[in-house]
Amino acid sequence: MDEEYDVIVLGTGLTECILSGLLSVEGKKVLHMDRNEYYGGEGASLNITQLYQKFKPGQEIPEKLKGHDREFNVDLIPKFAMASGEFVKILIYTDVTRYTEFKQIAGSYFYYKGDIAKVPVTEKEVVLTSLIGMAEKLRLKSFFEFIQNYDENKPETHQGLDLNTVTMKAVYEKFELEPATMEFLGHALALQLDNSYLDRPAMETYNKIMLYMLSMSKYGKSPYLYPLYGLDELPQGFARLSAIYGGTYMLNKKVDEIVYENGKVIGVKSGDEIAKCKKVICDSSYAKDKVNKVGQVVRAIVIMEHPIANTDNADSVQVIIPQNQVNRKNDIYIASVSSNHNVCPKGFYVAIVSTIVETSEPEKELEPGMKLLGEIVDKFVYVSDIYAPANDGTSDNLFISKSNDATSHFETVCDDVKDLYKRVVGKELTMEGKVVRGDEN
Amino acid sequence: MSFSGRNDAAASNMKPIQVKLVLLGESAVGKSSIVLRFVNNEYQDNKEPTIGAAFLTQRCKLDDRIIKFEIWDTAGQERFHSLAPMYYRNAQAAVIVYDITKPASLEKAKTWVKELQRQANPNIVIALVGNKIDLANNRAVPYEEAEAYANENELLFFEASAKTGTNIIEVFTELAKKIPYEQILANNKNLNSRPGQNENGRVNLVDQDNNNQENGQCNC
Numbered sequence: 151m152d153e154e155y156d157v158i159v160l161g162t163g164l165t166e167c168i169l170s171g172l173l174s175v176e177g178k179k180v181l182h183m184d185r186n187e188y189y190g191g192e193g194a195s196l197n198i199t200q201l202y203q204k205f206k207p208g209q210e211i212p213e214k215l216k217g218h219d220r221e222f223n224v225d226l227i228p229k230f231a232m233a234s235g236e237f238v239k240i241l242i243y244t245d246v247t248r249y250t251e252f253k254q255i256a257g258s259y260f261y262y263k264g265d266i267a268k269v270p271v272t273e274k275e276v277v278l279t280s281l282i283g284m285a286e287k288l289r290l291k292s293f294f295e296f297i298q299n300y301d302e303n304k305p306e307t308h309q310g311l312d313l314n315t316v317t318m319k320a321v322y323e324k325f326e327l328e329p330a331t332m333e334f335l336g337h338a339l340a341l342q343l344d345n346s347y348l349d350r351p352a353m354e355t356y357n358k359i360m361l362y363m364l365s366m367s368k369y370g371k372s373p374y375l376y377p378l379y380g381l382d383e384l385p386q387g388f389a390r391l392s393a394i395y396g397g398t399y400m401l402n403k404k405v406d407e408i409v410y411e412n413g414k415v416i417g418v419k420s421g422d423e424i425a426k427c428k429k430v431i432c433d434s435s436y437a438k439d440k441v442n443k444v445g446q447v448v449r450a451i452v453i454m455e456h457p458i459a460n461t462d463n464a465d466s467v468q469v470i471i472p473q474n475q476v477n478r479k480n481d482i483y484i485a486s487v488s489s490n491h492n493v494c495p496k497g498f499y500v501a502i503v504s505t506i507v508e509t510s511e512p513e514k515e516l517e518p519g520m521k522l523l524g525e526i527v528d529k530f531v532y533v534s535d536i537y538a539p540a541n542d543g544t545s546d547n548l549f550i551s552k553s554n555d556a557t558s559h560f561e562t563v564c565d566d567v568k569d570l571y572k573r574v575v576g577k578e579l580t581m582e583g584k585v586v587r588g589d590e591n
Numbered sequence: 592m593s594f595s596g597r598n599d600a601a602a603s604n605m606k607p608i609q610v611k612l613v614l615l616g617e618s619a620v621g622k623s624s625i626v627l628r629f630v631n632n633e634y635q636d637n638k639e640p641t642i643g644a645a646f647l648t649q650r651c652k653l654d655d656r657i658i659k660f661e662i663w664d665t666a667g668q669e670r671f672h673s674l675a676p677m678y679y680r681n682a683q684a685a686v687i688v689y690d691i692t693k694p695a696s697l698e699k700a701k702t703w704v705k706e707l708q709r710q711a712n713p714n715i716v717i718a719l720v721g722n723k724i725d726l727a728n729n730r731a732v733p734y735e736e737a738e739a740y741a742n743e744n745e746l747l748f749f750e751a752s753a754k755t756g757t758n759i760i761e762v763f764t765e766l767a768k769k770i771p772y773e774q775i776l777a778n779n780k781n782l783n784s785r786p787g788q789n790e791n792g793r794v795n796l797v798d799q800d801n802n803n804q805e806n807g808q809c810n811c
């Protein structure tokens with residue numbers, strides 16, 4: 151430990167592990183520590199014993215769940231990878247794909263007027279859907295044509311709408327779309343969590359709709375991918391990448407203090423030792439005095455013995471309950487996976503219901519989602535705070551990642567990774583070709 | 592049983608069966624040295640870790656099958672007891688190494704056996720290897736003791752030396768004989784459409800076969 155490192159990384163969440171991997175590949179000397187004895191931080195995947203220890207200490211484990219620890223890898227934070235998103239690009243660029251196998255999520259659904267409906271995307275699905283009337287279908291069709299033909303550099307494709315300047319609301323108005331269609335486009339396709347996007351430039355939502363449609367067309371069933379054995383395979387994969395390129399790993403390591411000199415980071419103290427470094431990257435839990443609380447997410451991790459009703463018995467789904475449907479400001483998300491993803495024994499399903507906290511009774515806010523699940527074996531409900539760094543680290547060389555947010559995919563994690571990379575390294579992360587590998591035969 | 596290099600493999604037009612093999616054991620028992628001896632028939636007294644190798648590959652011919660060992664090393668993560676479970680989760684074979692001059696390393700090996708029995712693929716084939724028999728003068732773990740433990744737990748057992756090469760090929764040969772290939776083949780059936788997906792929804796993000804150069808010769 152008493153060597154000097156280029157970068158010390160604290161916490162083994164996905165953001166930290168991706169950065170650790172990228173930096174090691176570039177030849178930086180990296181020391182990566184975590185106070186926990188497992189990888190993943192807030193985004194770890196737990197077995198049943200660990201789950202009860204964490205959320206229901208002292209409580210008897212139900213008979214049918216006992217003795218199946220090997221088969222359970224229950225995620226604490228629900229996220230899927232968009233098949234055409236930035237996260238998949240990072241996986242391919244770094245070759246971390248070789249450590250993990252991915253599976254498609256079988257269906258993408260949303261909640262409309264009390265029922266669950268498949269999110270229609272292909273032209274055929276749009277024509278067949280019973281959600282909207284005939285005239286509206288034609289309007290939606292021309293909206294999709296506009297979206298698909300839009301080319302920033304060809305004003306003739308703009309139909310008078312420069313997406314960098316007009317709001318999304320203005321775009322909807324131009325195509326005279328009904329509120330229900332707007333809700334579907336903004337929430338089920340663009341995956342916006344609330345309605346503030348309506349007043350922002352349309353380019354953001356355009357990009358999100360395109361991401362959904364491209365991801366959808368990649369493998370067919372849904373735009374989402376999931377790693378076998380649970381989400382914490384991902385930080386572990388990037389940690390291995392880092393180790394292979396010389397990164398040093400220390401789990402179960404007390405991190406007492408980040409040491410400064412003249413207002414700049416010079417090392418990290420653990421017990422009697424100080425590991426020296428030029429820069430520190432950490433999650434918010436290692437720098438509580440340098441982050442601001444920006445919100446709260448409530449999540450219910452639910453174990454069931456059946457798939458979610460009205461989803462064609464899908465082994466895995468995402469269900470979005472748009473805020474308007476249940477008189478909220480923020481959407482409720484349900485992410486469900488099963489034994490087919492090596493996260494629980496045969497016959498079981500794991501669902502996570504989550505939303506951004508709006509009231510003083512967060513668990514109650516999840517009710518519309520919980521209702522869709524039917525009978526359950528057990529649930530674990532928890533509220534977690536979302537933090538954002540108070541400053542960007544360029545003055546003190548302490549670079550803090552954002553907390554896991556309420557989005558259902560890894561795209562915001564990738565934004566943060568790129569942003570942190572730029573601040574730490576001083577140049578943009580370019581992902582051309584593949585990372586250079588050593589003398590693998 | 593016979594072994595051969597990749598050219599024979601190409602000639603006989605057989606698709607190799609990929610077997611993920613992991614090395615486990617306390618730091619400095621000689622895991623990396625064993626891999627290096629097996630794959631390159633090399634040994635270095637103060638070997639710097641290989642930078643940037645996700646795994647090394649070695650092909651073996653067993654009866655009418657070609658086996659492609661994908662050999663994973665701990666990349667030093669074991670040095671501070673920080674090995675990620677994903678490393679061994681889907682392995683089909685494991686070599687658990689201890690140092691015959693260090694009794695504590697056998698105890699560590701036993702905890703790895705337990706961990707694999709608890710967490711790994713239930714059909715994993717495990718070999719326990721007492722390394723550094725060239726240092727038999729300083730032996731601190733009796734052969735019989737380790738052998739009895741291995742028998743009790745249905746592990747293959749060898750004493751070997753990465754330095755002299757004694758028994759190294761034998762470890763991999765005997766493992767190769769015990770792997771349940773029918774099961775691996777049945778599993779792979781669901782995986783072979785690449786890039787793309789198969790009926791049960793598995794996807795291949797990239798064509799992994801092409802970006803992984805092969806080792807020319809086989810040292811089996």
Ligand SMILES: Nc1nc2c(ncn2[C@@H]2O[C@H](COP(=O)(O)OP(=O)(O)OP(=O)(O)O)[C@@H](O)[C@H]2O)c(=O)[nH]1
Binds near residue numbers: 625638669751752754
């Ligand atoms: N005498 C002798 N020394 C060996 C033998 N095998 C390895 N060594 C030496 O033991 C030391 C550790 O070997 P490594 O192969 O690096 O051990 P490792 O298990 O990979 O260690 P970590 O990567 O730290 O977990 C090196 O100095 C080797 O040269 C052997 O068979 N005999």
Ligand SMILES: [Mg+2]
Binds near residue numbers: 623624665
């Ligand atoms: Mg080694």
